[in-house]
Amino acid sequence: MEVKPDWKISILNVSATLADYIGVKSNIAKIDILKNELNKNYKNVIYICMDGLGMFPLEQNLPKSSILRENVKKTITSVFPSTTTNATSSLYSATYPSHHGLFGWSLYFEKLNSCVDIYIGQNSYTREPIDMSKIDDYLTFETYFSKSKIPAYTVFPDFMKYLQTSTKNYNFASLEEAFDVLKEIVKINEKKFVYCYLPEPDATMHNYGTTSKEAKDIIKTINKLTEELANQSTDTLIIVTPDHGQTDITSYIPLYEDKELMSTLKTPMFLEPRATGMFVKKECE
Template identity: 35%
Template sequence: MLPNYQKSIVNVSNALLNHYGVKPFHTPLEVLKPYLKDKKHIMYILLDGMGMNILKNLSENTLLRQNVKMALTSVFPPTTVAATTSVLSGLTPYEHGHIGWTQYNRFEDCQTVIFQNLDFYDETHILKNEFAKTHLAYENILEKIAKKNPNLFVKKLFPDFEEHGYPSFEAMVDELISISKKESSFTYTYWNEPDYTIHSTGIHDGKVKLQLEYLTQQIERLYQQVTKDTLIILIADHGLVNVEGVELHHHPILELLDKMPSVEPRSTVFFVKKENQKAFEAMFNSDFGSKFTLLNKETLLASGRLGSGIKHPLLDDFIGDYIAISEGPFMFNMKENSPFKAHHAGGYPDELWVPLILLEK
């Protein structure tokens, strides 16, 4: 399944840019326009991993399920690095260059964990520079909106893995309630659940339902305490699917590569020595062809999966020579046996479909 870049999380962010007088990069999501009108407070909330399939862990009469206005697609790959960057930038992965957990860093010749600035395969290697801040920097939508609207209170709320972050979603909701008492505001809130729980339990475990019920309770508390001129926009970056691991880290196919594999376990990029390309294709299709779809670089770009716009100058570095996409319940164990019971970033519809939930009094 391919993303629909006319009805995606990218288009939500572009609708917000357009609403606040900033020229959008892509088509604004039309369904949002009447909801945004005359709102003094707009709260943009992203719950990591709460795809349409995950939302079904809640009963149909809950506040969140009753207020799903439509299903949107995520971006490709449907994973946090790519999708949250698209939400924060209004750009597609083709433009902003964030495509997965690990990406090739030509400046230090390693596969870099983008959000942590670590060498994925060598923990002893200390990187000299912050790769993402140096080579993948962008102006986010909050900065653009704040510049255009100097009298608007604008704030980003993140968990406490960031400086000045919040220790709980409850604390974030407390802050949003406080902000709603200001004259006017635009806020973006990111929370790392239910994704964190689902990875270790699978998509239907009782702990997932408990986590979703907690998040729903907090959203209901926020909804009850904000004023009538407030709009709460709730989305996700991706869904998840239950997975089983496929061993890659000791496989002889690695001997055909120029660099170690990267990006994501369900959308894995391979860098193949030129003289080994036919051998690579033959071995891959023999050993993994029933579990993964193999695309070369040219086919990936021509498919439009990564979106459109001005191509990021380092994108070719990141997408290698081939990408293997899982459309079933499989993920590569790229470094060692994985503890994950569920994952994302593949081509399965449940990973791509996310809700657009709109709450107004």
């Protein structure tokens, strides 16, 4: 099934609506149902991005009575490429991919003559750590929550290397720790906005598949932790979206085995398998 971004009801429009709520102007269309809820003046507004938890894995792994399925308000689209780095960068910045330019997990930097996994700060091929300060000039987009007119907090995995933010930031090493942090932030006596990114269930689904026991277990855990957070929080709006969805692949084309194709490329292929980037040698254009 072909799905294209709908720029009136996408993850980008979610961020634009949240940006508007915390006093950051955006000319991108807002989502009325979310805007109306935000106008109820909650003490705590928590946005949680659950990586990869689109409608397919949600419906495959949770009953209709679960808190995450029972509270679905809208089906939205992602951006293109619908990859974690590209989609979350649009979520962080409330800008189109063509603006922030971080299209995939692995990006080529001519200055290094190499591809870098920017989320985790390593060489895409050798897995060696990269000095991210060498490419800071290329990663300059601002997060919208850094410009918040109300107190803003961020909760990110401890492996994330590139995201710079002026918010009060907390890092976590497990899902349980992430939700423990959220519970503590809620207790702070002030009106606030919280942005949280969870790398699951995407990581588990990539390894085992969207309908595997491992995926079902991690999604059930996320649902349970979300329910506990909701039950223990007062005067709090919790907003949940994925950055993109995920389905199991039915076919795979090993392009890197095509020696004729590879001989025309200046660098190995990069970005992501779902939307591969290629630099063609000048003489082969």
